[in-house]
Amino acid sequence: MNTLAWFAFASLAAWVWLLLGQGFFWRTDQRLPPTTRGPGHAREATAGGPGVPVGGHARDEEPGAWPRVVIVVPARDEAGVLPLSLPSLLAQDYPGVAEVVLVDDGSTDGTGALAVELAGRCGGLPLTVASPGEPEPGWTGKLWALRHGMALARARGPEFLLLTDADIAHEPDSLRLLVSAAVGNDLDLVSQMARLRVESMWERLVVPAFVYFFAQLYPFRRINRARPRATAAAGGCVLLRTETAVAAGVPESIRQAVIDDVSLARAVRRAGGRIWLGLAERVDSVRPYPGLGELWRMVARSAYAQLRHSPPLLLGTVAGLVAVYLVPPVALVAGAAAGNAPAAWAGGGAWAAMAGSYVPMLRYYRQPLWLAPLLPFTAFLYLLMTVDSAVLHHRGRGAAWKGRTYARPEAAPDR
Template sequence: MSAVVWTAVGSLAAWLWLFLGQGFFWRTDLRLPPRREPDAWPSVCVVVPARDEAAVLPESLPSLLAQDYPGRAEIFLVDDGSSDGTGELARELSRRHGGLTLTVDSPGEPPAGWTGKLWAVRHGIGLARARAPEYLLLTDADIAHAPDSLRELVAAARTGGFDLVSQMARLRVESVWERLVVPAFVYFFAQLYPFRWIAVKGSRTAAAAGGCVLLRTDAAERARIPDAIRQAVIDDVALARAVKDSGGHIWLGLAERGETGVPPDGVRGKVDSVRPYPRLHDLWRMVSRSAYAQLRHNPLLLAGTVLGLAVVYLVPPVAFFAGLAADSAGATVAGGLAWLLMTVTYVPMLRYYRQSLLLAPLLPVTAFLYLLMTVDSAVQHYRGRGAAWKGRTYTRPDTAPEQR
């Protein structure tokens, strides 16, 4: 049992460090920073890249059209080669609901070296430039915004002097698999990119949540967004990194908490994803399409990640039960304490998503699923399937000439 004991002690040491030294990533109280309404509201253009989004647009687009924003604002929905009538549906929703001005356009197929979403974002920003907006709101087609969402984002950016303000939209948690996997997805993201470190000027940590990113136009130009990140599969993190590296001040936090499954009304700045992931297969695709890209397609990083996930998340319960079976106090205590710390750090995220706290001790099970998804992401990459999404496959990016 000596090897099990020492491995469990190593896992416990890792959890003590994560608990105290990783930016208190497990806390979920970071919301939009203190803000006050400006005397003059700046102009904003909303850019919505959309590919085959007819199923979710009726829930999301009306919330953008109904934004209660005191300044000038309009929406540019970029139909990225949809085959389900996304563009025409968007026009119909605009005619039916009124509200902010909506322009629907299409950029055509992306050229080599561009992901489809970023090509659509580039086209949308190009259309917006004619209006000379001070801010751009980049938001996905599956994101529903409370009526004051744009007002709250702009006020926070102006008050805090931020070049980028991003909210992690509340994902749907209705099916059994969503309840098991989704809160852990946000928990793992925060562990990789502690939100409190992101807003610190000079820190190396940078991330954003692509579903809701308010960006100063001059900061986008300075960072050459999106051209500088045109090959990025994980575009939100790459965008935040480019803005921060160019001297920008960025902020990321969780969206305000409202009732799950209820339209985003009555809660300040609420931002919800309305995209369903009812089956494990759906969630598996969401994670595995970009997991190996997150590791820069590096086999050594993959091996280190698998080993790290195993030591940090799988060893504690294994050591605990092995210690009980072998009457080893060392393994039982070290494994049990590590498992307890893991469970305690997961509780705030479950509360944020209003899920049963009985799911907290099951985090090792979810971590094992994420380990398998990460390995599968690498397998699909080496089979030439890369990051497959909505009929497009992105293999490892080749070197492309710089575009200025």
């Protein structure tokens, strides 16, 4: 066999390992189940740990006494999406006491005033709008807003805080299901990855792959085990036990983090908290990313931070993306053209395994399955976005979001 064939077989072997040895990341079955039983059922211990079934699913039960919850929404220049998201929070059908605190983080588009107007028009849960002023040195903007919102929330004495982004819309039973899962399974952090908007062609190409790559990096099943082998969360929808937040010292302990959700999960885990992460069925992002430019900025602003700003990790990531995602189609086409059957067969097998593993995510996003063979093209885009993220960092421009630039942001800490 020549060099191309060896590379093709190495890629095929990598895909066999990814499919079987990386926590079955490609499956999309880590979901909160529907609640079918009434309050008052006791928890059960199962094979997956106290109250957590095998596979990480929450038990299909509701708590007997509904705890007090404060929903904290950091918002900066969100007037465009707030009419689609805030009414869904105010309309939560929650049996206990709940209220909403929206932190207007220096908006220039009237976000705070619009929130008050929407609350007056829609009614529902009580709303408080507050503003923390500009972030102090050493803080990223979102975490500065969360610090202010969480301080206001803790004054109300809630047992849980729901931290949710201003572009996230919730079905009326979302909060009830989250609290039921947390209380019924003795969890300290319950996080759902909101279903992102997929309407434009670029969104169809990039968004499902974004979640697919995230799950490959942080397999949900491993995170949800009683003895986890990975730690992560999805920052758009996080239900957090208040006493655990205090014990973990958040958000102060992660104040410089750009990847705040992963940093939050690690801080909770270090404090002894139990975590669950899965895909959402009742929580959706309403933020549009109609063009490639918007999607590029979304990925590039934090990609290099995820690699801890490490050139060796960047080189390893680029090499891994090439070997795993780009070699298979190249080997198939080049091998077929040159009459190199081993390279063509191995490349085709790796490409088929790749496309097959992507099918469940496309089904979750209700997208046509013909997009599956295009995953190498999307991976190439992510490779370029990651390199661009590193270039921006070394030029001192770092992560930029909503008019703020963090020239040297911290990566999510491991300790």
